[in-house]
Amino acid sequence: MYKQLIRCTALVLLGLFLWAGHAGAVDFEANTPAVTRLKQNMQQRHNQLAPFYDTGAVGLTRDGLIVLRDANAVPLSGRQAVNALVAAENQDRNALYREIALANNHPEWENDIRSTFAQRWIASARSGWWYQQGNGTWQKK
Amino acid sequence: MTKRNYYPILPIIAGFALTACVTINIYFPAAAAEKVADKIIEEVWKTGGKPGGNTQSGGKPGDDAGNKTDKAKP
Numbered sequence: 001m002y003k004q005l006i007r008c009t010a011l012v013l014l015g016l017f018l019w020a021g022h023a024g025a026v027d028f029e030a031n032t033p034a035v036t037r038l039k040q041n042m043q044q045r046h047n048q049l050a051p052f053y054d055t056g057a058v059g060l061t062r063d064g065l066i067v068l069r070d071a072n073a074v075p076l077s078g079r080q081a082v083n084a085l086v087a088a089e090n091q092d093r094n095a096l097y098r099e100i101a102l103a104n105n106h107p108e109w110e111n112d113i114r115s116t117f118a119q120r121w122i123a124s125a126r127s128g129w130w131y132q133q134g135n136g137t138w139q140k141k
Numbered sequence: 142m143t144k145r146n147y148y149p150i151l152p153i154i155a156g157f158a159l160t161a162c163v164t165i166n167i168y169f170p171a172a173a174a175e176k177v178a179d180k181i182i183e184e185v186w187k188t189g190g191k192p193g194g195n196t197q198s199g200g201k202p203g204d205d206a207g208n209k210t211d212k213a214k215p
Contacts, residue, residue, distance in 0.1 A: 028173035030181065042185045100177070112169045113178075120178040124186060 034099045038092050045092075049085055058086060059130035059138060064097065064118035065090045069130060069138060093117075 049066070052058040057073035058066050066089055068074070074082050097117060101110040122131040127141050 028170050028177050030177045035181075039181060039184055043187065046186055096181075106169075109169055109174075112171070113174060116171065116174045117178050117182075120175060120182055124179070124182045 029103045030100045032099060032103045035096065035103060038096045038099065042089065042092050042096070045085060045089055049089060052082060052085075053126070053129045056128075056130045056140065057082065059132060060118075060121050060125060062118055062132040062134060062136070064114045064121060065093055 049058060052068075052074065053060075055070075055073045057068060057070050059069040061067050066086055068079075068082055068086050071079060097110050097114045098107075100113050101107050122141070125131060125141050129141050130138050131141060133139050
């Protein structure tokens with residue numbers, strides 16, 4: 001009787017361990033249709049945004065977004081278009097962070113994902129691009 | 142005789158297993174997230190985008206402002 005109980009418990013525990021190991025091994029998920037769509041949008045937009053990163057008109061913020069940091073670097077006639085590009089990009093970036101969190105069934109991870117991205121955007125930026133440091137000041141890479 | 146030694150161990154193992162499950166699922170996998178971020182950033186900021194940008198902007202029937210931004214490119 002006790003022997004049976006022990007065996008049964010051992011089996012349950014084994015199952016739990018296997019399940020836990022599996023859950024721990026599951027990769028960080030970021031392959032949902034929503035994420036793919038956002039990536040494509042941002043990829044297409046990047047061709048238009050890149051020149052503004054190069055001139056320093058647009059910079060990378062510490063919270064994983066972008067901002068028109070030097071409006072004077074853009075001719076007046078093009079300023080509205082840049083603002084629209086920046087707004088659209090930020091909308092997609094916010095959605096991207098949220099969608100990745102949701103893809104992992106952890107909506108509360110959104111801020112962790114945002115700060116991870118903020119660091120990686122800056123680390124991957126080309127030299128000459130501007131980014132915001134942790135204390136809020138702007139730095140040319 | 143030896144069977145008796147199992148009893149105090151089992152609840153300990155059970156508790157350990159259960160907390161292990163919980164902690165694994167709550168912890169933010171920073172390293173994995175970084176890898177995923179790098180992959181996505183690489184895709185979005187494809188280095189090939191620079192030379193390819195001209196042909197794409199030419200094919201786009203886009204707005205005036207959009208063309209202007211492309212002209213600003215060095």
